[in-house]
Amino acid sequence: MEFVRRAGNAEEASSSVALKRAATGPGHALRDVGRYVGHLVVNGSGDPLVAQTNASAEKMARHGAAALLNAVQHPIGTVVVIGKAVKGEAKQLITEARSAGAAGRLPEFVGGAAGEAEVAAAETVLVPETKVATATADAVRAVEVGTEAERLASTATTYETTKAVAVTGTKPSGDMAESYEAGVRGLNKGAPLADRQYEAFVDGKWVNGTADDVILVSGKRTAIEAKFNSKWATSIRNPASPVGQKSWAPREEGTMIQQARKYSAGFEGGFIYHTNSIDLANHYTEVFKKAGITNFRFVITPVE
Amino acid sequence: MTDYLDELGRIYGGFIERADNRTIPGTVDVEGVRVVYLRDDKTAPTADQFRKVSRKVDPSLLTHGGASEYGCLITTPDGKTFFCWGYHGDLEGWEKQITQGAQALGVTLATIEGDVFKRNDGVEVPLAECRVEFV
Numbered sequence: 001m002e003f004v005r006r007a008g009n010a011e012e013a014s015s016s017v018a019l020k021r022a023a024t025g026p027g028h029a030l031r032d033v034g035r036y037v038g039h040l041v042v043n044g045s046g047d048p049l050v051a052q053t054n055a056s057a058e059k060m061a062r063h064g065a066a067a068l069l070n071a072v073q074h075p076i077g078t079v080v081v082i083g084k085a086v087k088g089e090a091k092q093l094i095t096e097a098r099s100a101g102a103a104g105r106l107p108e109f110v111g112g113a114a115g116e117a118e119v120a121a122a123e124t125v126l127v128p129e130t131k132v133a134t135a136t137a138d139a140v141r142a143v144e145v146g147t148e149a150e151r152l153a154s155t156a157t158t159y160e161t162t163k164a165v166a167v168t169g170t171k172p173s174g175d176m177a178e179s180y181e182a183g184v185r186g187l188n189k190g191a192p193l194a195d196r197q198y199e200a201f202v203d204g205k206w207v208n209g210t211a212d213d214v215i216l217v218s219g220k221r222t223a224i225e226a227k228f229n230s231k232w233a234t235s236i237r238n239p240a241s242p243v244g245q246k247s248w249a250p251r252e253e254g255t256m257i258q259q260a261r262k263y264s265a266g267f268e269g270g271f272i273y274h275t276n277s278i279d280l281a282n283h284y285t286e287v288f289k290k291a292g293i294t295n296f297r298f299v300i301t302p303v304e
Numbered sequence: 305m306t307d308y309l310d311e312l313g314r315i316y317g318g319f320i321e322r323a324d325n326r327t328i329p330g331t332v333d334v335e336g337v338r339v340v341y342l343r344d345d346k347t348a349p350t351a352d353q354f355r356k357v358s359r360k361v362d363p364s365l366l367t368h369g370g371a372s373e374y375g376c377l378i379t380t381p382d383g384k385t386f387f388c389w390g391y392h393g394d395l396e397g398w399e400k401q402i403t404q405g406a407q408a409l410g411v412t413l414a415t416i417e418g419d420v421f422k423r424n425d426g427v428e429v430p431l432a433e434c435r436v437e438f439v
Contacts, residue, residue: 160315163308191309191320193375197351199358200370201393206359208351214372218318219327219334221372221390266370268337268392272316299315 159281162187162274164302172230180228181212184274184301188224191215198223200265207262214267222269225259226301229277237280256284260293270295276303326438328431329374329388330416338395340402341378341386341414341421350387353411360405369393378414378421379435386414386423 165183169175185192192213198221199208211223229235236252238244244252263271273296275281281298288296313320321327330339342357344350351373358371371391379385391398406413414423421429 162312162315187308187312190323191312192323193373196373198370198372199355201364201366201368204364206355206364208355216321217313217316219321219332220318220337221374222316265368265393266372268334268370268390269318297317 159278159298159300161300161302164304166304167228167276172228173236176230177226177228180276180301180303181226184224184226185213187274187301188213188215192224193221196223198262198266200262202261202265207265209259209262209266211263211267211271217269220269221267223263223267223271225263225271225273227273227275227277227280228303229275229280232277232279235277235280238283253287257287257291257293260284260288260296261291264293264295270297272296273298274301275299276301323438326376328378328416328436329376329390331431334390336395337390337392338399339374339388339390339415340399341388341416342406343412343414344377344385344387345411346385353387354389357405357409357411358402360408361401364397365400365404366394366397369395369398371398375439377437377439378431379437380421380423380427380429381433382427384412384423386412386421 165180165187167176167179167183169179171177192215196211196214197208198211198214199206201207212226213224214221215224216222229237232238232241234241234243236243237256239253260271273281273284275298278300281300285298288294309320309322330341342350342354345353347353348356354371354373369392371389374388374390376388377385378388391402403413405411412423412425414421416422416431419431421431421434423429
């Protein structure tokens, strides 16, 4: 099966104008569809198709984030979620897309080839933007089709979004990061345990440390950390960035993994990382999973 | 700002316990977690005291897991104060590790059973008669 990657424009994608523009464009990708949540069906022959559901917008929206996660975890060969929707505008967007499809301007949405399973899954994919930050920038900017289940799932990861926090300062890894951390701490104000020390026995060794914050989530101690990122493309935490490819840079990723392992072992509730960067969240979600770390979640906390 | 915790709880996927309305650790069962109270001898920070106990037995009797402080102090009517840590993972291993470490160091341990604070030196006190502080 081919692997197709088509670049798009996330900002442009966030307008319904972009939706119409995409509708007239070539290809099968949901490129630039933006606020619309579609789904991509990879059929048995390996051709990527995009199917339209008959489910009502309201019904789809009700499924929310949990359903979205279910959808992306659906056995591959069936469904991948793309894009995002704005609460309250879902129905209009669906109608718009249907019109476009009917007029032949958006062939992707005519997809009658999807079977019942795909259609059923498709009912779960419309997600209020206020509740969920969809996936990667890539998921909004581009559509990826392929046989690699893990890769497909990873590009469609979703994150919960908190309200934004103010960041001041001039140094991304200095006062700006501290400012962001203070903002995240402010969000959790009234919850953290006063003492944040922990220790763990990992791989036959004792380790210990202090978390930024520890709160009780359903009775389980959970570490909270803030990971500010000013620009992923040039971030030291991004192995693909110019600085990330320096000989000493892998230590940054190693440091992140090491900290994650300690939190994972030290807190029964695992850990939650707040970040303003979906790219950072995507990258380290994969990195942590590959390292066997599972009890974590990334939350998007935008910068005002 | 505190009101935002309800929304944050939804985002985090669970109920967030507020600092001004804490549950005494050990009074409510939490799956996969046990708590233990250690006598605070005031000679060092409680985290250091805990580590001294937990690492006393070497090689370790636990295979994996972690522990952290709850920031809860309980003082019994005789004036002795205990601090709380919770642990998870290899629960049986942890229990042996802490019990044997404390025994070797002469540190009194305690647990909560029902409404009673039970010390392993034989003293049992209704929780209602103890002073509870969250620090």
